[in-house]
Amino acid sequence: MTEAVAGSVALLRTAVDRDWDGTPAAGPEWSCRTTAEHLAETLFAYAGRLAVRAADARVPFGITLDEGTGPADVLHVLETAGALLAAAAATAPADARAFHPHPHRSAGREGFAAMGITEVLAHTHDIATGLGLVHEPSAELCAYALTRIFPHVPPGPDPLSTLLWATGRGELPGRTRPAAWEWRNNLVLPAGRLRLHGLTPAAALDLATGGDGGFDWVASGPFQGTRDASRMLVTAYEAGAHRPEWGVFVLVRAEDGRAVGAIGFHGPPNGENRAEIGYDLAVDGRGRGYATEALRALSAWPPAREGGTRLLAMTEPDNTASQAVLIRAGYVLTRREEETGLLVYELPG
Incomplete structure (x- = not known):
């Protein structure tokens, strides 16, 4: 998380003298300024939810920037939000869960970290493209996100292009860009x-x-x-x-x-x-x-x-403990495999 935000801020600081309000970002129909504010607010929200283990809904708070806040200060807010999410993820217990709607209504500390990294990488790409900058995050960061919240996306030629494709922002040979996309936190x-x-x-x-x-x-x-x-x-x-x-x-x-x-x-x-x-x-x-x-x-x-x-399980004939588990769970012995000699238990429909 820290690396992703640091890379984003370092790149975008090279263009703080430009008109972020009047320059559209790539992707969503937002200006570069609105996209950066959205990114900061999202990281704040993730940090708050994970910190208090919000179980049923989003925590009802947001951020409001002072009038006259320029791009440099927006990036300072982004740094702050990223630090808070990194701290929340680092201090949460391994089995901590908090609310997130996609797709199973909760995420753990790695899930929130991966979602935050994905938000940073995707929206930095949007802002950088709008400002004419080249955003080249590390392959390790992209792979971190892909292998934690995009398990349904087959690996592509490289992690960055795969992540951009998975978030509806790029093309991959032989794949149709998804019309709608979402990540998948573990169940x-x-x-x-x-x-x-x-x-x-x-x-x-x-x-x-x-x-x-x-x-x-x-x-x-x-x-x-x-x-x-x-x-x-x-x-x-x-x-x-x-x-x-x-x-x-x-x-x-x-x-x-x-x-x-x-x-x-x-x-x-x-x-x-x-x-x-x-x-x-x-x-x-x-x-x-x-x-x-x-x-x-x-x-x-x-x-x-x-x-x-139809659900089935196989076990060795002498593994009576496993057979007892299957029977207690409602499975019944249906046959014995001729080649392996394994007993096949099935759950009745």
């Missing part, structure tokens, strides 16, 4: 004593390469199955086949914010409209019913049950 599902946190491509990559994915794990976690599932998610994302609603979720205890395992789909429904679910728990999380609660919650999630989708 968090309540599941009894747990919350299921949808993995972003960024978190999945960290888990797949030995990190913690940004989660506070119990001592024995994450289990290898979580890392394997994360690697599958990254592969699907890089291939343009990842669908966030059919992704992987980390199981986080509501009581202490510790992650105890993961659950998720092996991908969207296949040609037979079947979707496979897999799950695992860290050793410290076993024997407490967490897997059953998570499986029930994910199995009841509307996208998993709409359109006649």
